[in-house]
Amino acid sequence: MRYDVVIIGGGVTGCAIARELMRYRVRAVLIEKDCDVGCGTSKANSGIIHGSTHFVPGTLKWRLGWAGNQQWGRLSEELGFGFARIGDLTVAFGEDEVDQLREFQWRCERSGVPRGELWGPERVRAEEPNLSGAVVGALFCPTTGVVNPYEACFSLIESARRNGLELRVDNPVLGIRADENGLWVQTEHELINSRFVVNAAGLYADRVAEMAGAANFTITPRKGEEYLLDKRLQGIVSRIIYPCPSSTSKGVLVIPTFDGTVMVGPTAEEVDDREDLSTTATGAEHVFSKVGRLVPGISERDCIAEFAGLRAVSDTEDFVIGATTVPGFINAAGIQSPGLTAAPAIAEFVIGVLETEGLALEPNEEFLPGIEKPVQVAALTTRERQDLAATDPSFAQVVCRCELVTRGEVLDSIQRGARTLDGLKFRTRAGMGRCQGAFCSLRCMQLLSDSLGLPFAAITKRGEGSWLVIDREDLERRSGEPAP
Amino acid sequence: MISARVSQLRSAYPLVVVGAGPAGMAAALGATEAGSAPVLMIDREPEPGGILNQCIHTGFGLHHFKEELTGPEYAQRYLESLLEHDIDISTDSDVVDVDRERRVTLMSPDHGVRTISAGAVLLCMGARERTRGAIRIPGTRPAGVMTAGTAQKLVNLLGYLPGRRAVILGSGDIGLIMARRLTLEGVEVCGVFEIMPHPNGLSRNIVQCLHDFDIPLHLSTTVVEIHGSDRVERVTVAPVDEETWPCLDKAWDIACDTLLVSIGLIPENELSLTLGLRIDPLTQGPEVDSTMHTSREGVFAAGNVVHIHDIVDYVSQEALLAGRSAAAFVSRRMPPADNIRLLPGDNVAYCVPQTISTDREHTIYLRVRHPLEESLLRLGDVYERKLRYVVPGEMVSLKLRPGVLDRFHGDALRIDILPREED
Ligand SMILES: Cc1cc2nc3c(=O)[nH]c(=O)nc-3n(C[C@H](O)[C@H](O)[C@H](O)COP(=O)(O)OP(=O)(O)OC[C@H]3O[C@@H](n4cnc5c(N)ncnc54)[C@H](O)[C@@H]3O)c2cc1C
Numbered sequence: 029m030r031y032d033v034v035i036i037g038g039g040v041t042g043c044a045i046a047r048e049l050m051r052y053r054v055r056a057v058l059i060e061k062d063c064d065v066g067c068g069t070s071k072a073n074s075g076i077i078h079g080s081t082h083f084v085p086g087t088l089k090w091r092l093g094w095a096g097n098q099q100w101g102r103l104s105e106e107l108g109f110g111f112a113r114i115g116d117l118t119v120a121f122g123e124d125e126v127d128q129l130r131e132f133q134w135r136c137e138r139s140g141v142p143r144g145e146l147w148g149p150e151r152v153r154a155e156e157p158n159l160s161g162a163v164v165g166a167l168f169c170p171t172t173g174v175v176n177p178y179e180a181c182f183s184l185i186e187s188a189r190r191n192g193l194e195l196r197v198d199n200p201v202l203g204i205r206a207d208e209n210g211l212w213v214q215t216e217h218e219l220i221n222s223r224f225v226v227n228a229a230g231l232y233a234d235r236v237a238e239m240a241g242a243a244n245f246t247i248t249p250r251k252g253e254e255y256l257l258d259k260r261l262q263g264i265v266s267r268i269i270y271p272c273p274s275s276t277s278k279g280v281l282v283i284p285t286f287d288g289t290v291m292v293g294p295t296a297e298e299v300d301d302r303e304d305l306s307t308t309a310t311g312a313e314h315v316f317s318k319v320g321r322l323v324p325g326i327s328e329r330d331c332i333a334e335f336a337g338l339r340a341v342s343d344t345e346d347f348v349i350g351a352t353t354v355p356g357f358i359n360a361a362g363i364q365s366p367g368l369t370a371a372p373a374i375a376e377f378v379i380g381v382l383e384t385e386g387l388a389l390e391p392n393e394e395f396l397p398g399i400e401k402p403v404q405v406a407a408l409t410t411r412e413r414q415d416l417a418a419t420d421p422s423f424a425q426v427v428c429r430c431e432l433v434t435r436g437e438v439l440d441s442i443q444r445g446a447r448t449l450d451g452l453k454f455r456t457r458a459g460m461g462r463c464q465g466a467f468c469s470l471r472c473m474q475l476l477s478d479s480l481g482l483p484f485a486a487i488t489k490r491g492e493g494s495w496l497v498i499d500r501e502d503l504e505r506r507s508g509e510p511a512p
Numbered sequence: 513m514i515s516a517r518v519s520q521l522r523s524a525y526p527l528v529v530v531g532a533g534p535a536g537m538a539a540a541l542g543a544t545e546a547g548s549a550p551v552l553m554i555d556r557e558p559e560p561g562g563i564l565n566q567c568i569h570t571g572f573g574l575h576h577f578k579e580e581l582t583g584p585e586y587a588q589r590y591l592e593s594l595l596e597h598d599i600d601i602s603t604d605s606d607v608v609d610v611d612r613e614r615r616v617t618l619m620s621p622d623h624g625v626r627t628i629s630a631g632a633v634l635l636c637m638g639a640r641e642r643t644r645g646a647i648r649i650p651g652t653r654p655a656g657v658m659t660a661g662t663a664q665k666l667v668n669l670l671g672y673l674p675g676r677r678a679v680i681l682g683s684g685d686i687g688l689i690m691a692r693r694l695t696l697e698g699v700e701v702c703g704v705f706e707i708m709p710h711p712n713g714l715s716r717n718i719v720q721c722l723h724d725f726d727i728p729l730h731l732s733t734t735v736v737e738i739h740g741s742d743r744v745e746r747v748t749v750a751p752v753d754e755e756t757w758p759c760l761d762k763a764w765d766i767a768c769d770t771l772l773v774s775i776g777l778i779p780e781n782e783l784s785l786t787l788g789l790r791i792d793p794l795t796q797g798p799e800v801d802s803t804m805h806t807s808r809e810g811v812f813a814a815g816n817v818v819h820i821h822d823i824v825d826y827v828s829q830e831a832l833l834a835g836r837s838a839a840a841f842v843s844r845r846m847p848p849a850d851n852i853r854l855l856p857g858d859n860v861a862y863c864v865p866q867t868i869s870t871d872r873e874h875t876i877y878l879r880v881r882h883p884l885e886e887s888l889l890r891l892g893d894v895y896e897r898k899l900r901y902v903v904p905g906e907m908v909s910l911k912l913r914p915g916v917l918d919r920f921h922g923d924a925l926r927i928d929i930l931p932r933e934e935d
């Protein structure tokens with residue numbers, strides 16, 4: 029069997045490309061090494077759809093970032109994931125910084141993108157009363173938004189699959205070879221033949237390119253730590269707050285996420301290890317000391333969870349997208365920030381490359397843009413909850429108390445592909461609240477075990493190696509070995 | 513265990529109790545005995561009993577029943593009495609809202625989404641455990657990090673083990689109990705690490721759970737990093753200085769696949785916050801007067817939701833009072849309001865209730881901030897009592913007879929616990 033396109037990597041880049049590709053009559057498969065899509069960098073980021081005032085002219089990431097920005101409203105309408113254009117403020121602490129904000133406005137004008145609005149101190153105080161009293165002005169950018177990035181991945185892939193995409197998870201690509209029959213992709217489980225291969229392997233994109241003999245860039249991981257705060261602080265700011273950027277970094281931001289949690293971060297630090305997702309004491313110190321300057325009401329005592337993500341930075345510091353010296357092998361690599369923002373535009377750009385390289389794009393007449401939106405009981409009124417419970421009582425049985433997630437929602441997300449505790453968590457929010465799963469994780473494991481027909485001890489946190497509990501009988505087995 | 517759940521809910525009850533742990537059960541009993549009936553008691557778990565159901569160790573009821581019971585036995589005693597009274601029990605039911613008109617909304621697979629009017633509401637929601645996130649341990653986020661209470665449920669109720677080699681962070685009672693449980697189950701417990709210079713749990717648990725099993729307790733030491741990408745592989749621990757800053761140059765690594773965190777409980781106050789109750793920053797629970805009445809009319813609270821108890825007998829005692837008071841509220845026989853505010857002073861972390869009245873007998877509960885061998889409890893200049901060994905892990909209870917405050921005419925009394933010269 030031969031595919032037209034193999035997509036390697038199920039981050040937001042791969043998922044967006046897959047979904048866009050299914051608008052055409054194309055045989056495509058997406059291959060992901062982990063047990064779920066959207067579990068790499070695409071799950072561990074700031075979740076910002078960057079607005080016009082932050083982009084730097086002359087780069088591909090800027091061009092696709094702004095083009096991508098404008099597509100998120102439509103996408104979230106079609107697919108129902110969480111997205112809101114809440115806007116952002118870049119704040120100035122002195123006249124020199126106000127000048128810098130003016131500079132940004134001119135830069136926008138020169139590039140033909142919306143320039144945002146300069147606010148004086150009174151306006152800032154009125155709109156964001158919890159900002160530091162030392163703020164003397166701010167640049168308001170209304171085009172900025174927040175998105176649930178993992179939700180975006182899950183719904184993009186669900187939509188792509190409804191329209192014919194094949195998905196293989198738990199299936200790392202190990203080698204790629206080219207011959208007169210096209211490209212051969214060797215994975216852990218199979219050998220796949222395809223005319224085109226799209227390399228959207230994130231942090232490993234340089235390795236994958238090397239497998240194909242198309243290595244002409246390298247990826248350096250740049251770590252970013254983020255800290256999530258208790259819902260108590262919901263509403264402390266209503267827009268994303270940026271400090272004035274320095275020449276080296278965008279700085280530490282205060283982000284009211286789509287779900288109403290406040291997040292602070294990220295840091296930016298080059299690391300050697302592509303798996304180093306550890307958070308550090310210095311990172312936390314850095315974030316909270318910077319944030320206290322912006323919003324004095326935030327302290328590290330309110331932290332409920334923390335995580336780190338790795339930006340896949342190419343040696344050009346820009347996206348690496350396009351055809352290569354190996355016919356049919358196409359890169360969508362070096363997708364660092366604003367890669368999430370740019371994803372819908374990257375997808376269109378890659379489809380364009382595929383067409384130029386000879387893929388016939390015949391429209392898929394049956395393409396359905398929408399998917400059935402999952403029920404979210406927490407967002408319903410009491411009246412709506414009553415009606416829902418009357419038709420299906422499982423939507424009145426609470427599993428996660430902090431985020432009010434019901435058994436019905438958990439079962440639905442398992443139907444849609446959740447197979448691990450993390451898979452459930454990122455699809456339903458069960459375990460994401462202030463008790464961080466202390467209450468619901470055992471219940472969720474039980475539901476996974478019952479629905480998937482797996483033994484309780486076989487349920488993992490996020491796939492192989494991340495076993496959660498062991499059977500009493502297995503205690504004698506060698507330490508470190510997973511439960512069967 | 514006897515199970516009792518009501519098939520039909522009324523639309524209104526004189527009294528609704530949220531939570532069917534020891535506090536909820538004692539409160540419901542107190543209220544019906546004082547003539548308020550029927551009572552509705554709601555719990556989100558399948559059975560009443562609260563945290564007791566997973567505490568299969570003994571050590572409950574020494575004060576109240578004068579015998580040593582297991583948690584489930586203690587709960588069972590109460591449940592049997594409950595069934596003799598006019599009390600409806602709705603289990604598998606989550607209370608998701610209580611509004612200012614005392615309308616209680618619950619969600620349950622049996623009853624759907626129901627709103628019930630209550631003459632008085634008793635909050636007995638217990639406590640939740642603090643998690644890793646609350647103390648921000650740097651490192652990775654692998655499987656194998658869980659709270660001690662979750663592990664307790666896993667082992668005692670579901671019959672699985674959390675891992676093979678465990679480190680326990682925090683010397684709270686649940687962590688101590690779990691150190692022993694896991695050892696008995698064949699799990700290797702490498703040690704209990706406590707950041708403070710003194711243990712956090714009951715002294716009897718230090719002896720019975722650690723010393724008796726040769727499990728090392730490392731005081732003034734904490735976990736500073738977690739390692740392992742999919743599953744915990746090891747943790748780094750380090751001693752801390754007087755200001756609890758870790759001394760990283762003295763850190764060492766321990767290979768393990770499990771980290772249990774037992775770093776304290778926080779009152780479960782979602783509903784209290786929705787109700788806009790005044791919260792005492794010291795207890796992190798609602799402020800209560802000497803009848804266990806909160807800052808909102810007709811809303812009472814008792815048990816761990818008010819402050820963290822070490823001994824369940826005190827929970828029952830406090831809740832019985834709350835139940836009786838709620839019944840008095842419903843029948844409009846509330847005693848006059850309190851007239852003295854209690855102010856935690858030297859070495860007093862908090863006290864409950866926050867106010868008292870001169871005309872009644874009171875039991876005041878408090879905790880100290882740091883241990884003292886010989887001490888003196890002083891209530892303003894009206895009352896003094898010698899105390900032996902006091903530690904933060906053990907609650908101090910103080911019974912005040914009515915006559916004691918007769919000569920006092922102020923409106924605030926300070927409580928201090930002062931060092932005492934040996935006599
Ligand atoms: C801290 C932080 C904050 C950020 N904030 C923002 C922001 O606010 N806004 C924004 O626009 N961008 C942001 N970004 C950037 C954004 O997250 C990334 O650009 C984007 O997620 C990249 O997506 P991706 O699909 O290219 O990569 P990934 O999400 O990493 O996906 C790559 C996938 O490929 C898979 N893979 C790798 N090798 C193989 C193999 N051999 N076989 C099979 N599969 C393989 C991986 O498992 C992974 O699932 C941030 C990044 C970080 C780290």
Ligand SMILES: Cc1cc2nc3c(=O)[nH]c(=O)nc-3n(C[C@H](O)[C@H](O)[C@H](O)COP(=O)(O)OP(=O)(O)OC[C@H]3O[C@@H](n4cnc5c(N)ncnc54)[C@H](O)[C@@H]3O)c2cc1C
Pocket residue numbers: 530531532533534535536554555556557561562563564567570571572573605606607608636637638639661664685686689780783814815816817821822823824825827
């Ligand atoms: C591990 C451990 C060991 C202990 N060991 C001892 C010991 O040896 N001896 C001793 O005397 N004491 C011991 N204690 C202390 C004693 O068990 C507790 O103080 C006591 O259980 C607190 O009672 P409670 O009713 O306030 O809370 P809980 O027992 O926690 O009960 C609260 C109940 O409320 C329910 N609830 C909460 N919110 C809602 C809602 N919104 N809707 C519906 N239901 C809700 C919960 O499901 C729960 O059943 C121990 C405690 C623990 C945790």
